Amino acid sequence: ETGVTQSPTHLIKTRGQQVTLRCSSQSGHNTVSWYQQALGQGPQFIFQYYREEENGRGNFPPRFSGLQFPNYSSELNVNALELDDSALYLCASSFFGRGTEAFFGQGTRLTVV
Amino acid sequence: AQRVTQPEKLLSVFKGAPVELKCNYSYSGSPELFWYVQYSRQRLQLLLRHISRESIKGFTADLNKGETSFHLKKPFAQEEDSAMYYCALSLYSGAGSYQLTFGKGTKLSVIP
Numbered sequence: 735e736t737g738v739t740q741s742p743t744h745l746i747k748t749r750g751q752q753v754t755l756r757c758s759s760q761s762g763h764n765t766v767s768w769y770q771q772a773l774g775q776g777p778q779f780i781f782q783y784y785r786e787e788e789n790g791r792g793n794f795p796p797r798f799s800g801l802q803f804p805n806y807s808s809e810l811n812v813n814a815l816e817l818d819d820s821a822l823y824l825c826a827s828s829f830f831g832r833g834t835e836a837f838f839g840q841g842t843r844l845t846v847v
Numbered sequence: 848a849q850r851v852t853q854p855e856k857l858l859s860v861f862k863g864a865p866v867e868l869k870c871n872y873s874y875s876g877s878p879e880l881f882w883y884v885q886y887s888r889q890r891l892q893l894l895l896r897h898i899s900r901e902s903i904k905g906f907t908a909d910l911n912k913g914e915t916s917f918h919l920k921k922p923f924a925q926e927e928d929s930a931m932y933y934c935a936l937s938l939y940s941g942a943g944s945y946q947l948t949f950g951k952g953t954k955l956s957v958i959p
Contacts (some may be wrong), residue, residue: 738890765945774852776933776949777891782940790940824891832937832945833879833898838891 738827740839747846752813755842756827759806764814766808767836768800777824779819783808812844820846851867851936853950860924861958868919869958870908870934879937880917881947882908886930894932904928924957931955 739758747753759766765784769777779792783802797813806827812819823844826836852877860866868901872878895903897910897917908919917934933952940946 765944769947769949774951776935776951777947779940779948780944782944782946783940784944789942790944790946792940792946826947831945832939833896835893835896836947840890 738825738837738839740823741763742823742842743840744843745845747815747844749769749815749846751815752811753815753844755810755812755823755825757810757839758809759808759827760807760837763827763829763837764806765828765830765834766806767828768804768810769826770794770819771822771824773797774810782808801841811829816847817846820844842846851873851930851934851948851950853934853953857951857954857956859956859958861928863923866919866921866924866928866955866957868932868934868955869948870873870917870919872915872917872934872936874915874936874938877915878910878912878941880908880910880921881935881937882906882917883933883935883949884930885933891933924955926957926959929955929957 745800767782768780771777782790786802822841825839828834828836880897884894885891906921934950935947
């Protein structure tokens with residue numbers, strides 16, 4: 735059984751650029767959630783994907799978008815990067831439904847300059 | 848608005864002393880609460896959830912609906928308990944999905 739893996743580990747982008755972050759779910763899990771963790775804060779929910787569709791979203795603008803693939807891996811895309819987008823982005827995989835344990839990846843550290 | 852509050856940013860205790868990490872929540876429905884932990888250079892992982900009522904690594908947490916609290920406790924702290932601890936509330940976010948709302952975290956430092 736493999737854990738949740740994210741790539742890349744670190745990334746530096748310029749304001750206005752676009753970025754794609756990738757996540758491979760834990761084997762057997764069908765749901766992927768993405769979180770943004772700013773320095774000194776707890777993770778903040780961006781959105782969740784199940785059956786290749788977004789089915790839950792936090793308070794993030796549309797320039798944050800995602801995809802889930804048939805093998806349950808996922809991408810997070812951020813357009814028109816802003817300085818405030820600098821953060822650790824966490825991917826978590828789980829089974830669909832309430833109360834299921836979320837397994838987190840190690841995160842991608844994005845720096846926007 | 849539903850939220851999770853962890854009032855202490857940093858908590859330092861001596862080895863062998865009792866530990867209590869505070870968590871208060873604001874939620875109008877029936878809450879489902881978790882404690883997640885992040886050890887140095889490791890990923891965020893589940894420590895315990897209130898529905899299972901189990902003790903993990905000597906830690907317990909009791910849901911107190913009257914006080915809207917879910918404090919994490921351990922009678923005798925160990926050095927390996929030093930880590931970042933996050934309290935999280937599971938919230939319905941539509942279409943059958945649930946999201947975790949995290950507190951800002953408390954850094955526990957156990958002094959040898």
